[in-house]
Amino acid sequence: MHSCGVKSLYRTIQRILILLILSGSSALAGEQRPQLLLHGVSGELDENIRSLVDVSRYQCELPSWRFKRIQERTEKDTNKALRALGYYNAKIEVDRTNDNQCWSMEILVTAGKQVTIETVNIVVTGGLENTQGMQQFWKNLPVQTGSALNHADYEKIKLDISSLASQYGYFSGEFTTRELRIDRQKNLAFIELKFRAGERTKIGAIQLEQSQFKDKFINKYLTIKEGDEFNSAKLTEQQSALNDSGYFSVVNIEVDRKASKDETIPIKITLQPRKRHAYRIGLGASTNEGPRVSFKFEDRWLNRRAHSYILNTSWSPIVAETGINYTIPLGNAGTHKLDLGLGFKDEDVDASNSQTTKLAAKLTRVRSNGWKLISSIEFLRENFSTADSNDITQLVTPGIGYSKSVRDNPLFPRSGWRLSTNLKLASRDFFSDINLAQLTGSAKIVRPVNNNRILARAGAGFSEVDEFSKLPASLRFFAGGDNSVRGFDYKSLGPVDSNGEVTGGKNFLTGSLEYEHSIKKNWGLAIFVDAGNSFNNFNDYEIKKSVGIGGRFHSPIGPIRLDFAHDLDASGSDIRLHLSMGPDL
Incomplete structure (x- = not known):
């Protein structure tokens, strides 16, 4: 029984080694991959399509029903990449070509005209509109009436408004209207965004964790105080002031939003001393x-x-x-x-x-x-x-x-x-x-x-x-x-x-x-x-x-x-x- 078991184990190991060798040979031989052949576009359009359409992940040998699905997916992703840059009336032709070793996906694009922004209506209410950050936002607004549509610009507007709301403590703020409407026949876009900021959070109790100095001295370095309107930029300035003092090796400022109540949010400042x-x-x-x-x-x-x-x-x-x-x-x-x-x-x-x-x-x-x-x-x-x-x-x-x-x-x-x-x-x-x-x-x-x-x-x-x-x-x-x-x-x-x-x-x-x-x-x-x-x-x-x-x-x-x-x-x-x-x- 013992001899038979050894022989059986030896044959199993032998088979595994053969499979590993064959799979390794297959990997080495499988350097050939499908290619994407893109015509009719260049620059940003070319890059955007290639970032979404990746045929190199497929094998050279595939059943015919897989090719049909890949072709449909390729056309869909190409159209998505074009629309992201404002091309809503593009013509796309997708075809598969073969050579002796592998296949290629060939895409012919006629992009047409880029959609033009007809109207931009952005409304911010609730106090956020009066902040310095919001004033700077209006100066650097990435879209204007008459400019070409780019979905990244539209998404950036929403992200910037949400980020400013968080920076200034409008944590309950929300968009009541988010609309990007496209008229494909007229090749026009209409942007409408409405943001309601809600109540602004104030700084609550400030907890200091340090044993190096008297609190009276540390308080001289505090640029924020309880009751101030929340502003994350002011917290960054506070951290810089403590770091620049030269007294501390670690300055950590924690904002616990879960512990906020009555529109106030507690702040915890932890300080560790430098080597004396x-x-x-x-x-x-x-x-x-x-x-x-x-x-x-x-x-x-x-x-x-x-x-x-x-x-x-x-x-x-x-x-x-x-x-x-x-x-x-x-x-x-x-x-x-x-x-x-x-x-x-x-x-x-x-x-x-x-x-x-x-x-x-x-x-x-x-x-x-x-x-x-x-x-x-x-x-x-x-x-x-x-x-x-x-x-x-x-x-x-x-x-x-x-x-x-x-x-x-x-x-x-x-x-x-x-x-x-x-x-x-x-x-x-x-x-x-x-x-x-x-x-x-x-x-x-x-x-x-x-x-x-x-x-x-x-x-x-x-x-x-x-x-x-x-x-x-x-x-x-x-x-x-x-x-x-x-x-x-x-x-x-x-x-x-x-x-x-x-x-x-x-x-x-x-x-x-x-x-x-x-x-x-x-x-x-x-x-x-x-x-x-x-x-x-x-x-x-x-x-x-x-x-x-x-x-x-x-x-x-x-x-x-x-x-x-x-x-x-x-x-x-x-x-x-x-x-x-x-x-x-």
Whole structure:
């Protein structure tokens, strides 16, 4: 019995293997499939018919009764594809042809004229018609009287109205009339849609699930409140505000429509904290400062009131600095904060040497139009030496600044601009060694030119000081370097003393125009012209000019620039190399 069972099992396996081999051979031999031969149409009509009529799914060998059904189905689907694009009086001829290996379905189409829309009557009532989204809908309405009929446009209208109703909380809204009538004899279409929005839902109780901060602080970031009219776009803005705060790794907003009652809907916001501590070691280089190493430690939320601090330190052959900044959030949604900072800086360049201690308090407000207002007061003590001075100066400088930046991409903007201005004052009557009024400003714009870019920047600074020799080196103006006038050394331009040594100036004006040509996805070539200088009065303003070319690499951490610039005032053909990193805006 045992031997017979083994033989029986062996024969069964043998048969299965033979069947598998035969089926595999059949699959390999069955590469031939029926084809669709389409005549009389092209473009969108051709694509639409082929998307509905697929004869390749059939076998080459079929009984005759199957062919008749396939032929009927083909004619029906072709007519459906044509009507979807507004061709209601088309003539269709379907025939099957054979060759030695397989058959083909041949379709001859005479499309005729496309149906024209005679009337469009769309009525929306119940409050939805007054929303901003609905106003935009009317501006972008895809159908007009006299335009050609396309069923996709008609369906899009219905979908857009339903989507807007859901966005604005009209969850009980419905179409009372949905009609697309076709007069085939006159080749005309008549559209009539009526939508009744019903009652608008309001935001109900807002449940916060988090243990990281005090609710009083989180409430400052809430842009929605109980009783507001429902708007899903406002919920998206709320999620962005919480994400942009930098405090949370996960922000989840749930809308429970099943739990809605009395035309209100509850909202649940779940927050999970980011990692509290962060460390970063950075390596960089520029021709202004040479190689640079930096270290940053951040405590993102020191307490339940979301106070935070950042410790920064960096070193290069030219500049060494260390600073700590303590931030206290104020106001709503992160638009108001107080920064307290202490910093030490040692800078040694050819034109000056300085050791600076700075203690500052800055109050920042971000207005609804995006402008940032910074009010500040700084204590500065600087031990400095220049060609004309060697002194220690102490200043207490109140200041105010405005700035705004608009860009379409933070790392590689193709379009955007940045504008900033700052005013600081000092008085001998207010703990300062000199009287000073200093105004600075800068502007930069980026604009696309096909696949390339134009970048323009300008900078200016003006000072009134009663004793220039005691003006610290850090508050004097110099020009030259990677981000000033290329073709010249860092801080090598400005007024000079009787020995030709640069002393720095009370004022400065600089500008640059650059064209960047894209050559690969992350690579580009640039040509540029720079001009400007620092000076003490306009009669002595000597504009220094340079031109150059450069390479651009848009790395994941920001653009890297390698420029070769030539001083147009130089008698020779010297070329100066400039390497710089950092965002364009």
